[in-house]
Amino acid sequence: xxxxxxxxxxxxxxxxxxxxxxxxxxxxxxxxxxxxxxxxxxxxxxxxxxxxxxxxxxxxxxxxxxxxxxxxxxxxxxxxxxxxxxxxxxxxxxxxxxxxxxxxxxxxxxxxxxxxxxxxxxxxxxxxxxxxxxxxxxxxxxxxxxxxxxxxxxxxxxxxxxxxxxxxxxxxxxxxxxxxxxxxxxxxxxxxxxxxxxxxxxxxxxxxxxxxxxxxxxxxxxxxxxxxxxxxxxxxxxxxxxxxxxxxxxxxxxxxxxxxxxxxxxxxxxxxxxxxxxxxxxxxxxxxxxxxxxxxxxxxxxxxxxxxxxxxxxxxxxxxxxxxxxxxxxxxxxxxxxxxxxxxxxxxxxxxxxxxxxxxxxxxxxxxxxxxxxxxxxxxx
Amino acid sequence: xxxxxxxxxxxxxxxxxxxxxxxxxxxxxxxxxxxxxxxxxxxxxxxxxxxxxxxxxxxxxxxxxxxxxxxxxxxxxxxxxxxxxxxxxxxxxxxxxxxxxxxxxxxxxxxxxxxxxxxxxxxxxxxxxxxxxxxxxxxxxxxxxxxxxxxxxxxxxxxxxxxxxxxxxxxxxxxxxxxxxxxxxxxxxxxxxxxxxxxxxxxxxxxxxxxxxxxxxxxxxxxxxxxxxxxxxxxxxxxxxxxxxxxxxxxxxxxxxxxxxxxxxxxxxxxxxxxxxxxxxxxxxxxxxxxxxxxxxxxxxxxxxxxxxxxxxxxxxxxxxxxxxxxxxxxxxxxxxxxxxxxxxxxxxxxxxxxxxxxxxxxxxxxxxxxxxxxxxxxxx
Numbered sequence: 039x040x041x042x043x044x045x046x047x048x049x050x051x052x053x054x055x056x057x058x059x060x061x062x063x064x065x066x067x068x069x070x071x072x073x074x075x076x077x078x079x080x081x082x083x084x085x086x087x088x089x090x091x092x093x094x095x096x097x098x099x100x101x102x103x104x105x106x107x108x109x110x111x112x113x114x115x116x117x118x119x120x121x122x123x124x125x126x127x128x129x130x131x132x133x134x135x136x137x138x139x140x141x142x143x144x145x146x147x148x149x150x151x152x153x154x155x156x157x158x159x160x161x162x163x164x165x166x167x168x169x170x171x172x173x174x175x176x177x178x179x180x181x182x183x184x185x186x187x188x189x190x191x192x193x194x195x196x197x198x199x200x201x202x203x204x205x206x207x208x209x210x211x212x213x214x215x216x217x218x219x220x221x222x223x224x225x226x227x228x229x230x231x232x233x234x235x236x237x238x239x240x241x242x243x244x245x246x247x248x249x250x251x252x253x254x255x256x257x258x259x260x261x262x263x264x265x266x267x268x269x270x271x272x273x274x275x276x277x278x279x280x281x282x283x284x285x286x287x288x289x290x291x292x293x294x295x296x297x298x299x300x301x302x303x304x305x306x307x308x309x310x311x312x313x314x315x316x317x318x319x320x321x322x323x324x325x326x327x328x329x330x331x332x333x334x335x336x337x338x339x340x341x342x343x344x345x346x347x348x349x350x351x352x353x354x355x356x357x358x359x360x361x362x363x364x365x366x367x368x369x370x371x372x373x374x375x376x377x378x379x380x381x382x383x384x385x386x387x388x389x390x391x392x393x394x395x396x397x398x399x400x401x402x403x404x405x406x407x408x409x410x411x412x413x414x415x416x417x418x419x
Numbered sequence: 420x421x422x423x424x425x426x427x428x429x430x431x432x433x434x435x436x437x438x439x440x441x442x443x444x445x446x447x448x449x450x451x452x453x454x455x456x457x458x459x460x461x462x463x464x465x466x467x468x469x470x471x472x473x474x475x476x477x478x479x480x481x482x483x484x485x486x487x488x489x490x491x492x493x494x495x496x497x498x499x500x501x502x503x504x505x506x507x508x509x510x511x512x513x514x515x516x517x518x519x520x521x522x523x524x525x526x527x528x529x530x531x532x533x534x535x536x537x538x539x540x541x542x543x544x545x546x547x548x549x550x551x552x553x554x555x556x557x558x559x560x561x562x563x564x565x566x567x568x569x570x571x572x573x574x575x576x577x578x579x580x581x582x583x584x585x586x587x588x589x590x591x592x593x594x595x596x597x598x599x600x601x602x603x604x605x606x607x608x609x610x611x612x613x614x615x616x617x618x619x620x621x622x623x624x625x626x627x628x629x630x631x632x633x634x635x636x637x638x639x640x641x642x643x644x645x646x647x648x649x650x651x652x653x654x655x656x657x658x659x660x661x662x663x664x665x666x667x668x669x670x671x672x673x674x675x676x677x678x679x680x681x682x683x684x685x686x687x688x689x690x691x692x693x694x695x696x697x698x699x700x701x702x703x704x705x706x707x708x709x710x711x712x713x714x715x716x717x718x719x720x721x722x723x724x725x726x727x728x729x730x731x732x733x734x735x736x737x738x739x740x741x742x743x744x745x746x747x748x749x750x751x752x753x754x755x756x757x758x759x760x761x762x763x764x765x766x767x768x769x770x771x772x773x774x775x776x777x778x779x780x781x782x783x784x785x786x787x788x789x790x791x792x793x794x795x796x797x798x799x800x
Contacts, residue, residue, distance in 0.1 A: 233765025
């Protein structure tokens, strides 16, 4: 299998400039700008020690890594706006971002679950019951979407979503070059209901030094499908959604958004490019330019169903870096546990202990609810 | 591999009698008694139609079944005590239990996610992308632990826990005989934080017509371990816990309770018999008699950590019925998402979308907190 990300190089789209600055504790902050801004502000906070690297322990019952980051208990929990560490710095607030304004910034996570290991770090070859504890190698970054504290992804301008997509693409490419990284996961958690600790619109990047359990399973299944049919699983999935039509939520020349055939959550939407690619970095300019409108539409529909801000997890599934790049295909999975205005779906016994999902609602029903939402067309700029 | 549960028969321990009665809508209620009570009360509620069987759809990305039970949205949500459907019936309350008192009862779930299929139902041989929707075959039962509304498992008498264990064992054995069942899952969800809809102390049984994803993975891993070492994985796990000692929470002549080496939740306890068995039905009388005290102790320790009722899922992992009975071993997994008195651990992006668990606390730390709880010895009767 080819390892596409290790070839060539990545250039940000025209008009986007990246400026890097060191933070007080040595972490890096990256400003992505479109107006040629000066980014010389200095992080004036006191220096603090960086936390030590955590542990990876193998859960022997499932042969899966569990990352243990004992230092994260102290992290900031739902601060008021005037103490928000993701707002620009200002008179009286020294935040994570030294500048007093920004477009999109990405900085190293202050409480990383995974971080760069010593240079001699190696993943053991065979992972089994006798595998000892190893350092929790990886990389955790925070992506701030905007300097505005009180808005959401769905309120971003189309131009800002296009910039954000470019940032996600570049981070994917750059992090993929690190020798200890196997998989780059870009996601957003939104909503107190799912434990979000900071309201400011932002996402995260977790880059793992191992194949995550879900990706490993998806790769096995895609390989089995290919061996049986000589076809790419994701292509067959999208063909069925187009054929059935009833679960499609939005569509344009390059992208399709649908509630999947066997959704696991009251509201679950998958967004995929019609021309399949392995990861964000592989998208071409036509695909990139067509993404912002469907992304914004999908998020507006989700919040429109009950007229409230929906808790969600928006997760980019990308092919891993060193295997399965010809079998796994990029898609954006958005899931919400909100099943009615006052009710959540909880992952209790069956889902949590057995992995057996039980749905109260058919996907065709939630797709219809999503389609019936009236869009704020004036907001689609 | 042998299929032990299809041999012989099961006899309830001496002194326990089971009486079956039909409910108004045709469901069955089973009274398990130790005092020779008369159980002739008739369900006086109006008859209502039983809901239709749901669907199993295959999630093609993971090749896993998702059960869809569209009729469950109407179920009762946190009723006040005077409307509790799990209390005994009384003047003014016609509940699920027609009698005005009971010890342990088990009845068919009124809103079953899985139910008995038509007699010609068959699980397709090869499960893949092209597998059509099938009826959601299985069985869902509710187990009421006591007639007392406001207590918890940890408040049950040792004699009642012994009776409950016998009921679990008999249900496992009896349901295992059904031709469409592959796996019997006995569990309790406790706490509003994880979506419990009824406060009355009770558990549930989900009997699946398929191997659940977690059991399938555990079986693969146990098989790989056996092929590599000629040893049973669970035996090696328990040997390590005994050797390390530091994560043990409670122990007696037949059972051990420990925080597992790579726990995934702030508080996670596994309880296993020292002499390994495939499922509850296989426990001998010595093991059964030694269970109530350690079960009660573990639940008291859990609630004692913060002095509040902890939300938890208590899940019995049993070997499936028709495969892996020589490799998978019985254990009781108790997990709590409560990490501090005012804080929960949420399964957000990394856990939910990638299956990659991140822990804020080491298992040795939570084991110590659990051990330090002062037990209510007067309550250990």
